[in-house]
Amino acid sequence: MEWSAPGYTEIRQLGAGASGRVTLAVHDETGVKVAIKYLSARLRRDPAALARFQSEARLLTTLRDPNIATIWEYIQDADGACIVMELVDGVSLRALLRENGATEPEAALVVLKGSLLGLARAHDAGLVHKDYKPENVLVRGDGVSKLVDFGIAVRQGTVARPEGTPPYMAPELWEGLPASPATDVYAATAVFFECLTGHRPYRSTEPSVLGYQHLHAPVPVHDAPVPVRGLIERGLAKDPARRPAGARAFVAELEATARAAYGEDWEERGRRRLAALVALLAFLLPSAEAPPPEATTSLARTVFRGLHANARRVAMGGALATAAAVAVVVVVLAARQSPPPAEPIGAAAAVPPSQAVTPGTPDTPAPSGTPGTPTAPEETPAQTPASTREAAATPPVTPLRTPLRTPLRTPLRTPLKTPVKTPSRSPATTPARTPGKTPVKTPAKTPVKTPAKTPGQSPRPTVEVTPTPTPTTAPVTRVLGVSVGGLTVGENGVARGTVTVRTSGTAAVTATASWTVTGADGRTERLRLSGARSYTRALTWSMRERPCGATVTLTVTTSPAAPGGARSASLAVPPCPTRVTGLRVSLSLPDAPGRTATAQVRVATSGTGEVPVQARFAVGGDAVGTRTASLSGRTSYARSFTHTFRSRPCGATVSVRVTAGGRTATARASVPCPPRVRQVSIVRAAYGDGVIVATVAVTTSDTRPVRLVVSFAAGEGGGSESVTLSGRTSYTTTLRQAVKASCGARWSVTAATDPAAAGGSDSAGGRTGECPKAEEPDRTPSPRSDDTIR
The missing domain is CATH 3.30.200.20 (Phosphorylase Kinase; domain 1)
Structure with missing residues (x-):
């Protein structure tokens, strides 16, 4: 058996x-x-x-x-x-798919949502189911689904031998990589795909081929309805980093997609459809x-x-x-x-x-046979087969x-x-059984049980065959041992622990569990334990926040007391990471020709722990340099980060992006530069014999090449001369241009540079000489011969 x-x-x-x-x-x-x-x-x-x-x-x-x-x-x-x-x-999702094929999209979405919520609870506890499949999803008659079988669940990040159900195993499991919540998201999406289409995403029966398909084959998204293809592409991504981070994040995407595609009542219609499918398989319930x-x-x-x-x-x-x-x-x-x-x-x-603790439950059960206390009917020897007696001895x-x-x-x-034991029994039956049963039964139970089992029979004959009618007291249950362990404190401030109590009997005992934490009030709860000889209870205490750097203690006392008294376990919670509460940054550059940008960073923190800081410099959005530092020992810091450019980025925008403890701040600055040509001037200009001669002086801020252009004009004619100056910061050059100009015409000279000078161009000019005048005849009358010169 x-x-x-x-x-x-x-x-x-x-x-x-x-x-x-x-x-x-x-x-x-x-x-x-x-x-x-x-x-x-x-x-x-x-x-x-x-x-x-x-x-x-x-x-x-x-x-x-x-x-x-x-x-x-x-x-x-x-x-x-x-x-x-x-x-x-309910019935398994596998049975529904086998009997009905593909479900409607709303029903498939309801199954996926319920499974994801169950997986999310496991993910919150740091676990990965690792074997999600239709066989492990049960659908009730009201359309609600439940997740079962955590037989191969592992802690997140655990690297183990490949195990699971191949048609639903994520690519990382085929490669022997650690399991993560994204692993369960992949399996849930594969089952979702099967609900929509009636077949699995990859259907090879050869394990090596199936593994290759999961690792490299395209996602057969075109087999699924258009509105949900995005969910399938995301959930079945080969790279875990491209899938939703966890089941809870995927639920948000699912609900948004379902509302947009199937309306606000999609979930109600999906559950009705599932309930109808389950009703067709009612014989399996x-x-x-x-x-x-x-x-x-x-x-x-x-x-x-x-x-x-x-x-x-x-x-x-x-x-x-x-x-x-x-x-x-x-x-x-x-x-x-x-x-x-x-x-x-x-x-x-x-x-x-x-x-x-159930109110109204007595600490110690009343002795058997106490008037007014209902007792369970006893079995006669004929009702106790050998197998039952052996089980009672275990x-x-x-x-x-x-x-x-x-x-x-x-x-x-x-x-x-x-x-x-009902009154319908013949009265003659009880006397025949009572004498044979009395020697092995507790004498205290016989006076009370016998009249109850034999209506109409006088209790006197039964008492006469009872060796000792004196009531006896039930043995006192003692606490043999108490152990406390398994203490953990989550990031959300929830403390968990496990208490195990072993007793000598099945009567009720009381265990009092007291939680304490350094520098804060604790919590106490009482547990009423009965009906067994060994008990294990999981206890929790939700604190407002994680007690960083404190010690959490769980102490358990029992009544009756355990040998050695109370038992306790403690957990030292590590200091919490220092948080950045404030971050500011400013950026400056010196005047030309300075080439060093300086970022002034101010950081405020919640503690004195280490805070990494990174400053990323960029010109026009292109990164040009990164600086990092680690701050610790204080709660307020002022730090400078600098970057020296090969040449001053004149006219560009310089930016710096600073990241510290999850916070980010950005600053920008435009880089002004003085003109490269400081001045251009015409030192001397003259015209003579049809030629204009100009002497030009140029001053620059650096030795880079500068092009000098000198334009000549005389009357209605003219021309220009150009020359490239380089290697120095001060130049003087003379240029000439032959021109044809009439007497008394205006002439001019204009000197300009490329790039332009700070003061712009310079000009000079004049007039050509006046034309010579013609000789006039002598109009003095000549003397006549008869005139007398006096």
Whole structure:
């Protein structure tokens, strides 16, 4: 007979495979239906496989999310190990795709969103699922999906042997690179693609070819509807850096795309479509009533045999989908090498610690047989087969009493046991059984139990056959040991720890957990533990902010006290990185001919820790130099960064971009330059014999070449002469030009430079000489011969 979880009654098997089986069961105390995932006996004897199974249980206790199937407890003893989980009354996404093919886009988007939200919760905890596929997504009758099976989940950045399901493995897994949240985004997008199209992105059955396709083949985006192609291209990018950084970031993109393409009510329509698809497969739901069994065949196995065979067919890479309705038991490609824990894992907390104490629960149960106290009916020897007696001798397990405290329906076991003890029994039956049972029963229980079990029978005869009617006190439960560990403090200021309590009995004990932190108020909570001999509880404390540089301590005391008293564990939180609270920068250049730009940087910080600073100089947007420095020891800094140019960047814009501790500041400055030609002047200019002669002086700021142009004009004619000056900063040159000019005409000379001089050009001029005058005749009258000269 296969081992079954104590405290639960199996209804039927939902699936089975090489790694174990999954059953539908009911919690005996409350009647709540659950799914139990058993580890096979072969793997339980393998320390690595057992450690991996325990690791999955621990991991699931930390992932409380509406989109992840909740774990109720982990049970392990010498005969078996199992995980008791929330019963998801739905069918696997694989079953929906197999029976209906592609879904409508809105339904595919709803599945993707629910899965991404579940993955985001894991990513927030620093985990990567690494085996997301349709078999690990369960869709309920209301269209809500839940993520299951974290059997090969790893910490972000972990490099491990390639493992997963090949059709959905991201390129980095094929190359043996670390897994990241982008790895899960890739797998979720591949499943999204399959929901849209009815087939996987890459369909080769040869592993080497399939790996090449994931690494190098183009994304077959044209098979998908146009509005969602952008999501597929992003999610299936070969480079993880080009995918969304995580599942939560991808959800934002998904919602924006869905609203734009399918309207504001896309999610409601998608859930209705999924609910309709699930309704078509209602016979696969765990809650579906099974037909009466025929002969000795297990009906559950008969119903699900086809599904199980198909699961073996579609599973790849060593992963086996074993339950289309509840959970998936996965055989991983490579076992993780983490050693098993020193002792079995106790019950996993299913509610926050603050809810663990149930008002009205007595500290110590009342003695059996106390008047007015309802007691569970006892079994007669005929009702206790050998297997049950052997199970009673095994160490007790740790049922999770708190989440199952409120009965949802009558336990299935009670009706089966009640007919033996109801008044319909013949009175003659009880006396026959009572004498044979009395010697092995506790005398204190016999006086009370017997009248209740035998209506109409006088209690007197029963008392006469009882050896000792004197009531006895139930043994006191002692606390055998307490351990505290697993302390962590997240970036969000949430402290987490684990408490394990071992007791000598199953009566109630109280554990008081006190959180303290250096320089701040703490928190105290009480846990009521009962019904088992070993308990493990995960505790949390949400502080307002991360207590940087402080010590967080978790102290646990018990009542009754444990040997050695209280137990505690402490964690020294490292100092927080120094934050930059202020950053300013200014840029200056000296007057020409200066070539050095100086950036003045002022930095304000929240602490004295190290702050890296980088200054990037650019001319016209093109980087020309970078300067770096590290600041520490103060909370305010003034630092200069300089860059010397080969030549003064005259007329250009110089900029500097400073980055410090995640902050950025920029400054710019224009570079003025004086003219290269300071002055040009005409020293002498003259005209003579049809030639104009000009002597010109030029002064420059550097020795670079300067072109001198001298223009000559006379009357209506003229010309020009040019010469290139270089090698000096002061020049004097004489230029001449022959001109034809009439007498008394104006002439001029103009001297200019390229580049232009600071004062512009210079000019000089004059007039040609006056033309000579003609001789006038002598108009003095000549003397006549008869004139007398006196």
